[in-house]
Amino acid sequence: MLTHLRPAFVIMAFFTLLTGLGYPLLFTALAQVILPGKAGGSVITKDGAVVGSRLIGQRFTSDKYFHGRPSAAGADGYDASASSGSNLGPLSKKLTDRVAADVAALQAAGARGIPADAVTTSASGLDPHISATFAGLQVDRIAKARGLTPDTVQTILARHIETPFFGVFGEMRVNVLELNLDLDAQSNPPVG
Amino acid sequence: MTFIGWLQIAAVLLAVLVAARPLGLYMAKVFQSERTLLSPVLAPLERAVYAAAGFKPEREQTWLSYTLAMLLFNAIGFLFLYVLMRLQGVLPGNPQGFAGVSPDLAFNTAVSFVTNTNWQSYAGETTMSHLVQMTGLTVQNFLSAATGMALACVAIRAFARSGTTTVGNFWTDMVRATLYVLLPLSIVVAVAFLLTGLPQTLAASVDATTLDGAKQTIALGPVATQEAIKQLGTNGGGFFNANAAHPLENPNAWSNMLSIWSMLLIAAAFPFTFGKMVGDVRQGRALLIAMAVLLISAVTIVYWAETSGNPLLATAGVEATAGNMEGKELRFGQAMSALYVVVTTGLSCGAVNAMHDSLTPLGGLVPMFLIQLGEILPGGVGSGLYGILVMAILTVFVAGLMVGRTPEYLGKKIEAREMKLAMLAVLVLPLAILVFTAISAMLPAALSSLNNAGPHGLSELLYAYSSAAGNNGSAFAGLNANTPWFNTTLGIAMLLGRFAYVVPVMALAGSLMAKKKTSSSQGTFPTHGLLFIGLLVGVILILGGLQYFPALALGPIVEHFLMHAGQTF
Numbered sequence: 001m002l003t004h005l006r007p008a009f010v011i012m013a014f015f016t017l018l019t020g021l022g023y024p025l026l027f028t029a030l031a032q033v034i035l036p037g038k039a040g041g042s043v044i045t046k047d048g049a050v051v052g053s054r055l056i057g058q059r060f061t062s063d064k065y066f067h068g069r070p071s072a073a074g075a076d077g078y079d080a081s082a083s084s085g086s087n088l089g090p091l092s093k094k095l096t097d098r099v100a101a102d103v104a105a106l107q108a109a110g111a112r113g114i115p116a117d118a119v120t121t122s123a124s125g126l127d128p129h130i131s132a133t134f135a136g137l138q139v140d141r142i143a144k145a146r147g148l149t150p151d152t153v154q155t156i157l158a159r160h161i162e163t164p165f166f167g168v169f170g171e172m173r174v175n176v177l178e179l180n181l182d183l184d185a186q187s188n189p190p191v192g
Numbered sequence: 193m194t195f196i197g198w199l200q201i202a203a204v205l206l207a208v209l210v211a212a213r214p215l216g217l218y219m220a221k222v223f224q225s226e227r228t229l230l231s232p233v234l235a236p237l238e239r240a241v242y243a244a245a246g247f248k249p250e251r252e253q254t255w256l257s258y259t260l261a262m263l264l265f266n267a268i269g270f271l272f273l274y275v276l277m278r279l280q281g282v283l284p285g286n287p288q289g290f291a292g293v294s295p296d297l298a299f300n301t302a303v304s305f306v307t308n309t310n311w312q313s314y315a316g317e318t319t320m321s322h323l324v325q326m327t328g329l330t331v332q333n334f335l336s337a338a339t340g341m342a343l344a345c346v347a348i349r350a351f352a353r354s355g356t357t358t359v360g361n362f363w364t365d366m367v368r369a370t371l372y373v374l375l376p377l378s379i380v381v382a383v384a385f386l387l388t389g390l391p392q393t394l395a396a397s398v399d400a401t402t403l404d405g406a407k408q409t410i411a412l413g414p415v416a417t418q419e420a421i422k423q424l425g426t427n428g429g430g431f432f433n434a435n436a437a438h439p440l441e442n443p444n445a446w447s448n449m450l451s452i453w454s455m456l457l458i459a460a461a462f463p464f465t466f467g468k469m470v471g472d473v474r475q476g477r478a479l480l481i482a483m484a485v486l487l488i489s490a491v492t493i494v495y496w497a498e499t500s501g502n503p504l505l506a507t508a509g510v511e512a513t514a515g516n517m518e519g520k521e522l523r524f525g526q527a528m529s530a531l532y533v534v535v536t537t538g539l540s541c542g543a544v545n546a547m548h549d550s551l552t553p554l555g556g557l558v559p560m561f562l563i564q565l566g567e568i569l570p571g572g573v574g575s576g577l578y579g580i581l582v583m584a585i586l587t588v589f590v591a592g593l594m595v596g597r598t599p600e601y602l603g604k605k606i607e608a609r610e611m612k613l614a615m616l617a618v619l620v621l622p623l624a625i626l627v628f629t630a631i632s633a634m635l636p637a638a639l640s641s642l643n644n645a646g647p648h649g650l651s652e653l654l655y656a657y658s659s660a661a662g663n664n665g666s667a668f669a670g671l672n673a674n675t676p677w678f679n680t681t682l683g684i685a686m687l688l689g690r691f692a693y694v695v696p697v698m699a700l701a702g703s704l705m706a707k708k709k710t711s712s713s714q715g716t717f718p719t720h721g722l723l724f725i726g727l728l729v730g731v732i733l734i735l736g737g738l739q740y741f742p743a744l745a746l747g748p749i750v751e752h753f754l755m756h757a758g759q760t761f
Contacts (some may be wrong), residue, residue, distance in 0.1 A: 004261045007363045008268050010245035012335075015370060016272075019334045020327035023375070024392075024417040027382055031392040031416070039392040041412045041440065043400070050400040053410050055389060055439040058402040065403060069522070073434075080410040081317055081397060083434035085519045085547035087670030089556075089648035090502045091751060093760040095518065103509040114510050116501075116517035123437030123547045129522040131514070168199050170445030171525040180403055 044177070052177050056080050057128040060180065063145035066130070066138050066157075068176045069117050070102060073125025086121045111137040129173035132161045146187050156182055193495050197527030201491060204449050204531065205484075208456045215373075215457065216464025216476070222372045223345045223365060224469065225250070234371050241367055252358035255702025258346060259695060261362040262339060266306050266691075269335055274302040276328045277320075285323025287396035293319065300679035305329055307690035308336035308572055310422070310429030310542055310665040311682060313674045317411035317432050322394060329429060330418050334374050337425030337458075340574030341369040343694055344462060347578040350701035351602040352469045354709040359702060373458070374425060381454050382420035388447035390416040391440055415440055423454040426572040428542030428665040436532070436545045437521055448524050448545060452532055455541045459570040462577040470602055474720035479580050482728045483570040487538050490558050490569070495530035497555035503756060519550030530555075537562040540572030542665025549643070549652065549668040553755055556668070557748035560655050563662040565736040566621060572663065578697050584719065585614050585700075587731045591717050591724075601719060603709035613700040620692045622739045624661035624685040629654045629743065631681075638677055643670025646761030647754065651747035656682060661689035 031039035042054040052058050057068045059078040071077030072086040088095040102119040115133040135157055143150040160179040164170040221228050227235075242249050253261065277293040280286055293301065297313055304311045305328070314320065320329065342365035349359055386392055391412050400408045415431045419441055422428060432438040442448050460480065467476025499515040506512045515526050524532070529546040536543050537559035548559055562569060568579040585599075585606055592599030592606070599606040632638040632653045642649040652668040659666055660682040667673070673682060718724065 004264045007245040007247050008261070008265045011241065011363060011367060012265070012268055012272065014241050014244070015335060016327055016331050019370070019375065019421075020331040023378070024326045024330060024414045027386075027417045028392050028394055028414055031386055035386055038386060038389045039416075040395070041391045041393070041398055041410055042389055042443075043398055043410075050398060052400045052402055052408060053398075053440075055443045056408075056410055057439075058400075058404075058408055059406060060402075060404050062404055078408065080408050082315065083317065083411075083432050083438045084315075085434065085437070085550060085669070087547055087549040087643050087668070088518065089549060089644040089651070089668075089670070089751075089761075090504065090516065090518075090552050091646060091648060091755055091760050092644050095550075096504050096508060096760050099505050099510060100508045107509065116505070116510055116512075116514035117522050119505075119510055120518040120520075122521050123519045123545065123550075124432075124434035124439060124521060126434070126439055127521050127523075128439055131522060133511075164196070165445065168196055168203075169449070171523055173522050177403070184403065 044181070046181065051181070053080075054175070054178065055128055057126050058177060060176065063141055065180045065183070066135055066142065066176050068130055069127050070098075070119065070121045071125040072121040078126060080126055083124045083126055085123045085125060106137065109141065128175050128177060130176055132172060132174055135174045135179070142183070146183070148187055153183070156186055193499050194527070197495065197525070200527050201531050204452050207453055208460050211457055212460035213464050216461035217468055219373060219461060219465040220468035222368050223465070225364070225368070228372060230372055230376060238367060238371055245363060247361070247363055249361060249364040252361055254357060255346070255359045255698050255705070258359050258362045259698045262343070263691065265362070265366070266339065269332055270302045270306045273305060273328045273332055274298050277301060277324055280321045280324050283321070283323055285326070286321035287394070288321060290319060290321050296676045296679040297674060300683045303683040303686050304665065305332035305427070305429060306336055307663050307686045308340055308425070308427060308540060308575065309660060309663040309686045309690075310427040311660055311667065311686065312429055312433070312435070312665070313679055313682070315433035316430055322396070322413055325418060325431065326414060330421060333418070333421040333425050333427040333429070334370050335366075337374055337421070337427065337573045338366050338369040340572055341373070341458075342366050342574070343698065344574035344577040346698060346701045347581050348466050348469045350704035351604060352471070353705055355707065356705055359705055374421065377424050377457070378417070378420040381424060381450065382417045384450055385416040385419050385447060388450065389443040390419055390447065392416040412440070420454070423451050423541070423543060424458060426455055426459065426539045426541040428536065430543060436543045437547065442545055444523060445528070448528055448532070451543070451545070452528070452535055455539055455543065456535055456570070458573040459539055459576045462574065463570070466577060472602070472720070475602060478720045478725050479584065480570070482725045483568065483580065485725070485729055486732065487534060487569045490534045490538065490562055491531055494533050494555045494558050495527060497552045498530055499526050500552070502552060504758065504760065507758070516550070516552050516555070519547030521545065533559050534562065536666055537664060538567065538569035538571075540567040540575055540663050542659065544666050547669060548655070548666055549670045553748045553752035556651060557744060559666065560651070560658055560748065561736065561740065561744065563658045563664045564621070564625065564740045565732055567662050567664060568732070575663065582614050582617055582697060582700075583732055584728060585610065586618070586735070587724070587728045588717060588719065590731055591727055597715060600710065600716065603712065604704045604707050605710065609703055610700055613696040613703065616696040617693050617700070618735070620688055621661050624688045625654070625657045626743060628657045628681050628685055632657075635677065637675070641672040641675055641678060643672070644761065647747050647751040648761065651751065654743055654747050657685050660685035663689050
């Protein structure tokens with residue numbers, strides 16, 4: 001056993017330095033120089049202020065914005081320092097009650113044919129995307145809140161529908177933050 | 193299920209197969225201490241380590257000495273990681289200002305990373321400092337994977353060599369596995385991850401003011417480098433709580449495919465290494481085909497179950513076309529979520545891109561059962577190969593019983609001693625899984641950790657101990673496992689699942705290594721043909737079914753029928 005002690009300690013120390021410090025730190029230094037945007041978390045700024053990350057969903061509540069999926073991250077949802085899913089099983093009463101309430105709210109606002117992503121929480125609670133169908137259900141509300149015609153909002157939405165690469169890889173989706181930023185750029189939101 | 197979905201699945205699996213063969217042949221060279229493409233760069237570094245460590249790389253050890261070296265090395269790794277987490281509050285590299293980790297959580301996490309389980313009782317972004325993530329968790333991601341690879345080498349040599357008492361040198365195998373295989377691959381994969389958009393920074397977080405005027409703190413860190421080895425080493429411990437479902441660990445379809453590809457790569461390469469080292473590539477191919485048959489069947493079931501969706505939500509007025517989307521990310525879709533679920537549990541990875549707790553009953557049964565089968569499809573790096581070799585030995589034994597001949601595998605006679613050791617190894621898993629689950633199901637303190645009632649609650653417990661004993665690390669994550677009871681017992685289950693499994697396997701390898709190879713005769717049962725593959729698949733399924741069917745019947749199976757009866761809890 002004693003003959004093993006020296007190699008054990010030396011190899012442990014060597015790999016701690018190489019894989020625990022050298023590897024991540026060297027990469028960090030290079031990444032910050034070559035790909036500062038991505039390495040820094042794909043942050044979006046507007047008028048010099050950070051408004052979020054392109055990759056991270058955020059909570060939208062006002063009528064003038066497209067809303068994201070329900071979220072179980074943190075107390076209010078979309079807490080990007082406490083990612084989490086709901087972890088509710090398929091037979092959970094909490095799940096069915098929550099979904100039924102969300103469906104009722106959407107139907108009260110006139111929506112028909114509710115897509116699954118509109119009423120289910122994502123795995124991370126930070127899903128930046130919604131389906132084109134869910135976005136389409138929200139067009140009338142946004143047009144009304146902004147005093148635009150539904151067609152104008154629909155045109156802006158259409159620009160943000162991302163399709164699979166080569167028609168195969170990935171899913172059809174809409175990045176909610178980018179869409180809302182574009183909406184703001186195209187039309188000055190009403191005060192308040 | 194859609195054609196496009198299957199096309200994506202096929203593309204990823206094909207990409208793995210294309211890369212696995214050359215990598216497997218390269219690993220054979222690495223473990224036979226031959227010169228490789230990377231030798232000009234790495235050989236001087238390697239020699240310097242050997243000199244500093246004071247041993248001769250070509251001096252071989254007996255199986256016992258090899259195993260003791262492995263155990264000692266893992267013990268030191270455990271202690272180092274434990275102390276590091278306990279002291280993180282006073283150490284540098286802690287921009288978040290986290291306090292030291294509690295004793296039971298530090299025990300659980302240290303065991304978890306040393307055993308290649310990477311179970312997360314903690315939430316990464318709210319518990320671990322950058323220093324711990326890098327010098328603690330990332331290092332063990334490398335070393336626990338290298339340990340598995342070294343042990344697999346011994347299992348291969350058991351059949352490659354004839355009548356020798358030594359099995360190789362643990363330190364040499366370990367160092368070469370890390371330097372020549374894990375590190376270069378990690379560098380390549382980390383670069384690719386960076387390009388797909390994973391962050392790599394020492395900043396703790398960035399503060400944003402959202403469009404609606406709220407504050408959002410986005411946790412960041414050196415994610416790309418850790419993600420690369422986490423996937424390649426089938427570790428699976430995420431930088432963030434949501435693991436590879438977190439958009440910063442897995443931002444798009446490309447990173448997702450790369451993520452699946454890199455966790456499958458080394459495990460799929462090992463059968464080629466095996467075939468090359470035993471001098472018969474057909475033997476490795478047979479193992480790989482058996483793994484692939486089971487893996488693809490499992491993907492089919494999960495993909496079907498998840499696209500069929502949850503009838504309870506359809507009743508509530510949700511369109512059923514998208515399938516079960518609770519706990520899934522929109523950008524991955526059903527096909528690539530199903531593939532991820534199956535691969536991460538067919539392996540001993542445990543990274544997740546969807547929350548397994550929210551899968552449909554049958555969609556959740558499959559990953560649980562794959563773990564219980566021993567994670568051999570194709571299994572963790574190294575551990576998958578020695579796992580399937582134990583199954584192959586059981587298979588030739590069963591075949592031998594049927595025709596009344598002494599079983600042999602690759603010219604090595606399988607006798608009473610080998611069978612006893614193989615059974616010892618195989619029986620560790622059900623012991624750890626079923627006994628701990630049964631005790632927890634009766635403890636009020638354990639039951640208060642459940643997030644779901646009814647059969648799903650039992651599934652949460654069963655999944656947790658399966659994952660721990662199988663060294664997987666994925667979870668039905670609604671279970672609050674960060675309690676002294678779960679941290680301790682899950683830690684013990686992980687230790688049993690790794691070391692109480694590996695020691696008999698090493699003894700078995702030592703015993704086989706000492707035997708002379710007999711040349712095959714007309715009466716030899718060929719172990720490269722369809723008959724053997726069919727038998728192997730059968731033995732794996734029957735053994736797993738016999739052990740776990742009663743427990744699964746009380747969990748996901750009854751849940752499936754209750755779901756169609758419209759029952760909620």
